[in-house]
Amino acid sequence: MAFLQKKTQGITGDWNYRKELMAMLSEEKYENFTFATAFASENGVNLLEEQLVKVGKNVTVFVGVRNGVTTYQAIIKLLSLGVKVFGVDTGSAAKIFHEKTYTGSNSDEAIVVTGSGNLTRGGLVANIESGTLIKCDLTNINDEGYYQQCMEQLNILVHDYHRNVYQINDVVMAGELLANGILIDEKKAKPRTVKGTSKANLASIEIPPMKTFVEKTGIQKSEKVAETEGNYLLAVPDETNSEFNVLNFEKIWRSKELTERDLNIPTNAGTNTTGSMLLKKGAYDINQQSYFYEEAFKELTWTPGAGNKDKFLYAEAHFDFLIDGVFIKGHELVLKHDPRTNTKTYLQKQPMTHLLWGAAKPLVAKRHLLEEIMTIYKDQNNPGKYLIKIEAEE
Template sequence: MSLIILLLNLLQNYFVMNFKIIGLGSNLDLENSLGNELIQIFESHEYNKVHIITAFSSLSAVNGIISLSKENKISDLTIITGIDQKGTSKEALEELLNSTAKSYIFYNPSNIIFHPKIYFFEGIDKIKVIIGSSNLTSQGLFQNMETSICVEVNKNEDLSLIKDLTQNFSSLFDLSDKNLKEISKELIEELSKLDIIPNEIDRKRSYSKSSIREKNNREKIISLFPKRKSAKINQKFKKSKFIESISDIEEDIAEVDFLDNNKEEILVWKSSALKERDLNIPTGKNTNPTGSILLKKGETENIDQRHYFRDEVFNNLDWTKDKTHNHIERALATFKIIIEDNEVGLFTLKLSHNTDIESVTYKQKNSMTNISWGKAKEFIAKPELLGKKIELFKKEDLFILKIN
């Protein structure tokens, strides 16, 4: 909060009139998040230069900023992110590397933490600066209780405030700081090997309140501190290379609302011990990564695996015939995937069902239904999951897939 105090003092000194408070407080109905403010700024087309300095970055938020910059033809985008306290993921850095942004990492190996949050926009006629508590993460921009001050200054007015800001952080604006390193593939790999940056799953895990201990004490905790409604994350900041955006589901990294409603989770299937083919891990000439898992009987009793999944588990999905193979039906379903008690995210996965009852597969009573892992594959194809089992729960039209 020291940056906010600094800015308030500067405002008093220079009496800048065009400023406002933004951020989520106790009134969620205001929809007054920094994320929504950033979207409006980008889409205003009034600025061509953007300079972001943030302590932490997540994949979804970086993806949102990059998309906004591309859609609105920002010619000059610079993003500096810290990596302290495992607050920035490897995937977020890779997203920055693969973008057109000039991207840098700031890191100090001492105990001093890099903690600023500055969003600087410059156009032909004016400059807009936002300083506050929100990191470049989807929760920080849309859901956490955060506060920021937004200041707009015309270039023909007194720019003392802007000069004070850029001088205080001069080495981060002119990119001369010795602790700044331009993001590269080699740097990312080295930081990953040194265990300084986590993958996106571990980043979420470290900031999640969904620990086993807390889940076991959930009723007691809620009796002390009641649940609060979460604000919505804009769709632009929910899309990522591994988390599908679903229009009628609002995702919260720490917890998903549908898991906390009064509907019961019903166990509909338990697999046998997972093998290489199930997890798409090729081990030899006879093991091909198909990208999918066949839904077999497993440890679920009294079912016919040829019909059970299509006719009972996934019967309410919108099934359509494949245009090329008329005996194949396709459908999409929403899955929340949890691996060893760690929530990975929400995925829209494709299901396929073979309706040909004259086929050899059917007559041999083999599985006729499969799930394609799609963008979840990078979390599934892990040797450490061999021998574990899947439990599939149904909760209305949503499915929870747990691997333990």
């Protein structure tokens, strides 16, 4: 009789799709494996590579294509591991193949893992995903019937929709699918569609990021060109119509985990905040004393301050915000730089540039943003405009 277990990825560190599929693939008793998934990415395949390289010739993968997610890189990686790959192509953008079922079997028993996890990094380790494990005794008529249903429904797709469900035989065919837009190239910058929009005076709800369990696999993620070349494409809804505006940004700086001082959050009731963020090295290997003035914000007009502030240089720029996936039209903010090279601060190699939060302080002075990461981008099409992205990272 079948043995069933319900699992949820991310709630504890005990179970995720990667661990389950790796255990399945490493079971010497299973002779054949069939995976059916809506989406596949190279990072997802990489998470299973250690076992796929050993048993790939016994694995068949049905994967949705023409969905804007499954990538050329994922397909050629699977092929390189000896996996037989079928693309499930509905021939339409209006519906997609959305299956997520993974099986291993021999003549006497089978295991079926079905739920919500795709063959992507998110689906295998990072997202909160649901899964059900069904261990089938194939000598039992009911168990065998259930397992055969899993297999037959895929076979029906192959035989009844032979023009839509096709084997991707080699890299050449994968390249043709890429050239025809049926697979996407994950090495090309793809616009990120914002999760929502708000206004600076309305963005008041504070929801902290969920601290779920994400396995530290030690397997390095493949970098996308959007990060390696600094391009960041953002699709933002137009306020006047139903269209999206695609904004093209270049990454110029990235912080480490944000602190109370960075975000101007008082540590206690008697603490006075500075009203600004000191721009430091962050995650970059830069000269923190000159980088922001001479490189990151060099196109701005810097002018001396008035009166006793004339020793500092000031520049104004427009900063929009992308906070936890929500795009917020921002404010004109001021940058302050100390160009002097004979001060104690300079001689101690301390940072010399501040971002004054000004009217944007209510947007950032929120405790749920602590330990998140800030990235600053400059708009490549609109000089003097910038984007500040703040979000948690897994």
